[in-house]
Amino acid sequence: MYQAAADRYDSQMPYRRCGRSGILLPEISLGFWHNFGDNDDLVEGRQIMRAAFDAGITHFDFANNYGPPYGSAERNCGQILKEDFSSYRDELIISTKAGHDMWPGPYGEWGSRKNLLASLDQSLARLQLDYVDIFYSHRPDPHTPLEETMGALATAVNSGRALYVGLSKYPLAMLKDAVEILTAMGVRTLIYQPPCSILRPWPIEEKILPWLHETGIGCIAFSPLQQGLLTDKYVDSIPPNSRAKGESSFLTEDMVRDSQPTLRDLKKIANSLGISLQHLALKWVNQQQGMTSTLIGARTVSQLEDSISSTQIPDLTEDTLDAINLVTQARANS
Numbered sequence: 337m338y339q340a341a342a343d344r345y346d347s348q349m350p351y352r353r354c355g356r357s358g359i360l361l362p363e364i365s366l367g368f369w370h371n372f373g374d375n376d377d378l379v380e381g382r383q384i385m386r387a388a389f390d391a392g393i394t395h396f397d398f399a400n401n402y403g404p405p406y407g408s409a410e411r412n413c414g415q416i417l418k419e420d421f422s423s424y425r426d427e428l429i430i431s432t433k434a435g436h437d438m439w440p441g442p443y444g445e446w447g448s449r450k451n452l453l454a455s456l457d458q459s460l461a462r463l464q465l466d467y468v469d470i471f472y473s474h475r476p477d478p479h480t481p482l483e484e485t486m487g488a489l490a491t492a493v494n495s496g497r498a499l500y501v502g503l504s505k506y507p508l509a510m511l512k513d514a515v516e517i518l519t520a521m522g523v524r525t526l527i528y529q530p531p532c533s534i535l536r537p538w539p540i541e542e543k544i545l546p547w548l549h550e551t552g553i554g555c556i557a558f559s560p561l562q563q564g565l566l567t568d569k570y571v572d573s574i575p576p577n578s579r580a581k582g583e584s585s586f587l588t589e590d591m592v593r594d595s596q597p598t599l600r601d602l603k604k605i606a607n608s609l610g611i612s613l614q615h616l617a618l619k620w621v622n623q624q625q626g627m628t629s630t631l632i633g634a635r636t637v638s639q640l641e642d643s644i645s646s647t648q649i650p651d652l653t654e655d656t657l658d659a660i661n662l663v664t665q666a667r668a669n670s
């Protein structure tokens with residue numbers, strides 16, 4: 337029987353307001369893309385969820401197709417949520433998403449009303465929840481009218497299946513249109529979820545963060561470690577039991593080898609500050625203006641604890657940010 341740590345909010349986890357909303361999110365949130373599927377160690381997974389909550393991480397992020405197989409992360413964690421967290425439901429912000437490929441046939445992906453609302457009902461069943469706190473459109477759909485996708489998000493809120501809505505990976509022009517449509521429908525956009533890391537500073541380059549900040553929408557950056565690439569372990573090798581050695585096509589051994597010269601340069605900057613590469617990477621994302629939370633993954637409790645401890649590092653100075661910029665510019669020009 338799990339009893340959450342009594343001092344979970346006395347810990348060092350800082351909270352930030354999510355745009356101009358009533359919601360505070362922890363600086364570090366926990367994602368379930370990897371590590372909670374049917375082939376993963378769910379004993380460790382349960383410990384990761386408990387350790388996260390005990391450390392003040394009040395936000396768990398899912399999507400319909402996290403696993404593998406698709407749906408298994410929600411199903412496995414739904415059972416853990418029921419067994420361990422049902423008395424803490426009101427202390428948790430739980431999100432899920434729909435839009436990527438999920439089930440066969442023409443309605444199993446993208447942004448139709450059919451896909452989003454059927455997927456949300458499936459997610460609620462797997463998670464064994466009455467509602468999620470945030471329901472996202474997981475990716476922009478170039479073919480479905482935005483009014484239809486946003487209408488489905490509005491229905492999710494108006495029907496009580498979700499408390500808030502979010503948008504993920506929308507380019508700025510489409511994001512602005514989507515937010516305007518939602519506003520006209522009487523639904524506020526709580527949060528935007530883009531990829532963001534030192535090696536993939538997309539929302540910064542596209543100037544999305546300042547617009548979010550002005551508009552009062554929060555931002556949660558996914559894959560801040562670039563799927564583990566921005567950690568000490570890949571600087572000189574590709575260790576066993578790492579994502580790059582596994583079956584993920586999103587991080588391959590070739591990608592690691594191509595990045596190692598850059599990793600070595602970034603590691604020198606981290607060394608000069610007496611911190612690890614992963615702490616440099618997490619801090620860099622975390623201190624971007626307008627960033628509400630940094631959405632990490634963890635395969636072990638010790639990885640989780642290591643990421644949480646990055647919240648205690650002082651902000652990187654302008655000199656350090658310039659040095660990082662030089663490294664990434666050199667990579668872009670090579």
Ligand SMILES: NC(=O)c1ccc[n+]([C@@H]2O[C@H](COP(=O)([O-])OP(=O)(O)OC[C@H]3O[C@@H](n4cnc5c(N)ncnc54)[C@H](OP(=O)(O)O)[C@@H]3O)[C@@H](O)[C@H]2O)c1
Nearest residue numbers: 367368369558559560561562563564567578579632633639
């Ligand atoms: N909206 C979207 O389209 C989208 C897309 C992707 C992700 N996301 C969200 O973002 C979350 C995080 O994504 P992510 O897992 O790619 O994040 P990440 O934090 O960049 O990478 C996490 C991985 O890095 C490795 N790692 C973490 N800490 C480490 C440490 N201290 N030392 C060495 N290795 C360490 C682990 O992999 P190994 O140990 O296995 O190497 C871990 O699973 C996802 O779970 C999901 O919720 C959203």
